[in-house]
Amino acid sequence: MKRVFAVTFLNYFVSGGLALIIPLLLLERNIDLAEIGLVISVLPLVFLVVRLLFAALADQVGWARFYLLLNWPGTLLSTLVYFLANSIPAFLLGKIIEAVKASSYWAVNRTAIFALSPKQKAAGATRNAAVLSMSTSIGSAVSGVALAFLGFARTLSMLLVASVIMVIPAAMLLRAQRPQARTGILDAVALLDPRGKGRAFWLVALVMMFFSLAFYPLFALLLPIFMAQQLGYNYMAIGVAFMLYGLLAAFVAFSTLRVPLDIRRVVVQSVVALLATFLLAGSGSLFLALFSALALAEGLGIGFFESIIAKASRNELTVSVDVGLLHVPMRIAEFASVLVAGFVVQSFGYMPVFVASGVFFTFFSVFSLFILKIRM
Numbered sequence: 001m002k003r004v005f006a007v008t009f010l011n012y013f014v015s016g017g018l019a020l021i022i023p024l025l026l027l028e029r030n031i032d033l034a035e036i037g038l039v040i041s042v043l044p045l046v047f048l049v050v051r052l053l054f055a056a057l058a059d060q061v062g063w064a065r066f067y068l069l070l071n072w073p074g075t076l077l078s079t080l081v082y083f084l085a086n087s088i089p090a091f092l093l094g095k096i097i098e099a100v101k102a103s104s105y106w107a108v109n110r111t112a113i114f115a116l117s118p119k120q121k122a123a124g125a126t127r128n129a130a131v132l133s134m135s136t137s138i139g140s141a142v143s144g145v146a147l148a149f150l151g152f153a154r155t156l157s158m159l160l161v162a163s164v165i166m167v168i169p170a171a172m173l174l175r176a177q178r179p180q181a182r183t184g185i186l187d188a189v190a191l192l193d194p195r196g197k198g199r200a201f202w203l204v205a206l207v208m209m210f211f212s213l214a215f216y217p218l219f220a221l222l223l224p225i226f227m228a229q230q231l232g233y234n235y236m237a238i239g240v241a242f243m244l245y246g247l248l249a250a251f252v253a254f255s256t257l258r259v260p261l262d263i264r265r266v267v268v269q270s271v272v273a274l275l276a277t278f279l280l281a282g283s284g285s286l287f288l289a290l291f292s293a294l295a296l297a298e299g300l301g302i303g304f305f306e307s308i309i310a311k312a313s314r315n316e317l318t319v320s321v322d323v324g325l326l327h328v329p330m331r332i333a334e335f336a337s338v339l340v341a342g343f344v345v346q347s348f349g350y351m352p353v354f355v356a357s358g359v360f361f362t363f364f365s366v367f368s369l370f371i372l373k374i375r376m
Contacts, residue, residue, distance in 0.1 A: 020147075034346060044332075047102055063112045076164060127254065136246050140246065147235035210364035249299040266368075269296075272296055304369070
């Protein structure tokens with residue numbers, strides 16, 4: 001598991017840095033918010049298709065090769081493209097490659113965790129999510145500080161170095177995979193047929209979509225720009241704020257692993273999220289306090305998110321495919337939300353999108369508890 005966590009850390013150190021850098025770089029080049037949203041929306045759309053294909057292949061050839069042969073080169077290549085990009089089409093190409101590398105990671109990541117810790121699937125996935133949150137936050141902070149002192153080119157060079165280092169734990173995972181039963185390629189692809197899944201399976205997919213809608217448009221597009229334009233934060237301040245957010249969310253996820261997923265937890269995380277998002281647009285000097293409250297809510301929600309996925313993907317021979325299918329509604333929603341969010345903010349301001357985030361998170365919290373109590 002430590003090798004999986006190492007790959008996750010380096011992977012999302014780079015991704016966290018890119019998530020901060022790319023919107024700010026486009027903004028500095030006088031690209032408007034709607035066009036920035038268009039560039040960023042490419043990632044979840046490509047991810048949706050490619051992940052399913054990779055998931056079908058992973059259940060045939062094994063998960064370890066994906067880390068070394070697809071995820072690592074994709075991380076390196078996408079960062080290199082951003083380093084060289086000087087036009088919207090070039091940034092779009094970078095997002096496409098980044099989507100492929102993210103697809104190769106998520107097509108097999110929970111499969112690897114479930115295989116390496118079969119008796120603690122949800123706990124293992126929650127720990128990995130906490131590592132992901134922590135590494136994303138550190139990547140954002142380091143990139144923000146580097147942007148302030150070194151500029152965009154040197155900061156992207158630093159992320160390139162981290163991408164190269166990722167080959168070490170990725171290669172070590174080849175020895176960690178255990179033998180698995182295999183089917184033919186056509187049989188594996190046939191498993192992508194969604195008609196064999198029950199209503200409860202698709203209910204889980206719908207509830208996962210609410211979780212993503214609560215956070216993806218904010219962090220993929222809006223918050224870095226809001227902090228720069230509306231609050232006047234410099235690059236260092238934005239990076240440090242994102243670091244504190246991720247570290248707090250990771251700490252909450254880790255420290256509440258043994259806390260029951262019950263109605264009390266649902267009420268707490270929902271109320272905190274609603275208060276934070278309803279006040280965020282006009283927060284002013286209170287922004288960091290409300291931002292931290294949102295991190296607390298997300299950290300509490302991670303346990304529910306990973307638990308419902310573990311409950312819906314119990315077939316060990318098709319874990320990759322099942323998890324991939326569960327994410328289909330979520331990725332479609334991410335594409336649409338980022339595409340629409342830029343236009344909404346330009347027309348009506350940040351308030352409607354922030355409020356919608358809190359409402360979506362509340363839906364997620366309530367329905368997650370319902371799923372954990374029903375039979376599947």
